[in-house]
Amino acid sequence: MTILFHSNIRNLMIGQGIVRGLASTVAVTIYSGAQPSAATIASTWSSFNSGNASFLAHFNGVGWTHPIDGTTTFASITTFPAPTPAVNTGTGAWCIVWTTNPLLAAMGTGTIPTTSFLVGPVTNLAGNGIVRFNPNTDFTIAVNATIADGTISASST
Amino acid sequence: MATIEMSPGFVNGYVTRMHSLSTFTGAPASSILSRASTSGLLTSTFNSNYSNTSNTYFYIMKGTVPVNFSTLVNFNARSADVLITYVTASLAPGDFSPTIANVNPSNITTNYVNATATGTATWFWWTQRATVGGSVNGTDALVQQVIGTVGIIGSGADLEIPSVSIVSGSAYRVNNLRLSWPTSWVF
Numbered sequence: 311m312t313i314l315f316h317s318n319i320r321n322l323m324i325g326q327g328i329v330r331g332l333a334s335t336v337a338v339t340i341y342s343g344a345q346p347s348a349a350t351i352a353s354t355w356s357s358f359n360s361g362n363a364s365f366l367a368h369f370n371g372v373g374w375t376h377p378i379d380g381t382t383t384f385a386s387i388t389t390f391p392a393p394t395p396a397v398n399t400g401t402g403a404w405c406i407v408w409t410t411n412p413l414l415a416a417m418g419t420g421t422i423p424t425t426s427f428l429v430g431p432v433t434n435l436a437g438n439g440i441v442r443f444n445p446n447t448d449f450t451i452a453v454n455a456t457i458a459d460g461t462i463s464a465s466s467t
Numbered sequence: 468m469a470t471i472e473m474s475p476g477f478v479n480g481y482v483t484r485m486h487s488l489s490t491f492t493g494a495p496a497s498s499i500l501s502r503a504s505t506s507g508l509l510t511s512t513f514n515s516n517y518s519n520t521s522n523t524y525f526y527i528m529k530g531t532v533p534v535n536f537s538t539l540v541n542f543n544a545r546s547a548d549v550l551i552t553y554v555t556a557s558l559a560p561g562d563f564s565p566t567i568a569n570v571n572p573s574n575i576t577t578n579y580v581n582a583t584a585t586g587t588a589t590w591f592w593w594t595q596r597a598t599v600g601g602s603v604n605g606t607d608a609l610v611q612q613v614i615g616t617v618g619i620i621g622s623g624a625d626l627e628i629p630s631v632s633i634v635s636g637s638a639y640r641v642n643n644l645r646l647s648w649p650t651s652w653v654f
Contacts (some may be wrong), residue, residue, distance in 0.1 A: 311532065311534075311615065311616045311624075311625060312615075312625070313613060313614070313615040313625045313646075314535065314536070314613065314614050314615065315611075315612075315613050316536050316609075316611060316612040316613070318499070318500065318503035318610060318611050318612075319503075319611060319613075321500055321503040321504040322485060322503055322504060322505075322506065322507065322508075322611065323485070324504065325503075325504030325505055326484045326485060326487065326504065326505050326506075326507055327481045327484055327485050328481070330484055330505075331477060331480050331481055331484065345470065347472065348472045348473060348474040348475065348477075348651075349474070349475055351474065352474050352475060352476065376504055379497050379498070379501040379504075380500065380501045380502075380503070380504025380505065381497075381498060381500040381501050381504070409477065424476065425474055425475065425476030426474060426476040426477045426480065427474045427476070427477060428471060428472065428473055428474070428477065429471070429472045429474070430469065430470070430471040430472070431469040431470070433469075437469075438469050438654065439469065440469070440471060462471060463654045464652070464654075465654060
């Protein structure tokens with residue numbers, strides 16, 4: 311028999327495991343291309359800093375909460391950042407949700423702002439990205455982009 | 468399928484929060500699910516409002532092993548089958564002081580505790596109660612539950628012990644029960 315966890319563990323994972331690991335507002339960076347492993351990002355940050363063409367946009371002040379007094383099995387964005395100009399042109403495919411709120415100026419160095427982060431997909435509203443855009447995930451350099459919504463779900467863990 | 472992954476730097480804090488060893492669960496919650504969102508698996512109690520008895524009870528059990536949680540509706544559901552009980556203390560690890568809960572996989576280890584009944588150990592029941600007597604809003608439901616089989620070493624049980632013949636009054640401990648926490652998932 312495999313150890314069985316009651317389904318309430320999902321609420322714990324989102325509330326205590328994820329959301330409490332994030333600052334009240336954090337940064338989210340959008341990238342093009344294939345989603346790499348988190349370990350790859352941490353170990354080869356120079357391939358992902360803002361000097362790379364795949365680095366499309368960087369949002370500050372994103373607030374994630376666990377809705378309805380923690381009774382859901384997902385966290386969602388409830389504090390939205392201001393529209394933010396894209397850094398490069400491309401199609402967003404994945405993102406880093408940082409546990410802190412590093413500014414864009416801190417994203418261009420050879421040192422990763424923090425090794426504590428989450429990685430997940432980016433989609434339009436028809437997809438199941440953890441950060442979504444409307445109507446598509448196309449970014450144009452210097453043109454403002456706006457996050458439509460965001461959800462981190464534990465419903466299939 | 469969409470994949471979410473935690474960075475290695477996120478994981479240890481995540482595992483620590485999932486256990487909440489020696490940590491109080493927080494203010495009264497509106498529901499069991501609400502409390503479940505903040506109550507780690509080794510949570511302690513805090514003050515007289517919540518009693519200085521533990522919220523976390525880890526039982527070595529006898530009898531039929533449940534295949535799901537449908538019959539484990541409250542903390543008294545199988546009280547007649549309890550052989551040994553390990554508990555946390557008020558803002559302290561209590562019987563779980565040797566546990567290592569800040570790395571992945573975590574290592575659940577307890578101090579020696581005397582068995583309170585004699586019988587053949589068949590499963591463990593790891594529970595997390597809500598408040599005094601397990602109540603949230605007048606219920607005695609459990610906030611978190613984990614169950615697994617108990618067997619002799621080499622049996623392939625989830626928790627292996629040298630002998631499953633438990634004798635009342637004799638001392639036993641849980642040693643090196645390792646839990647590997649998921650750090651990525653699809654949804």
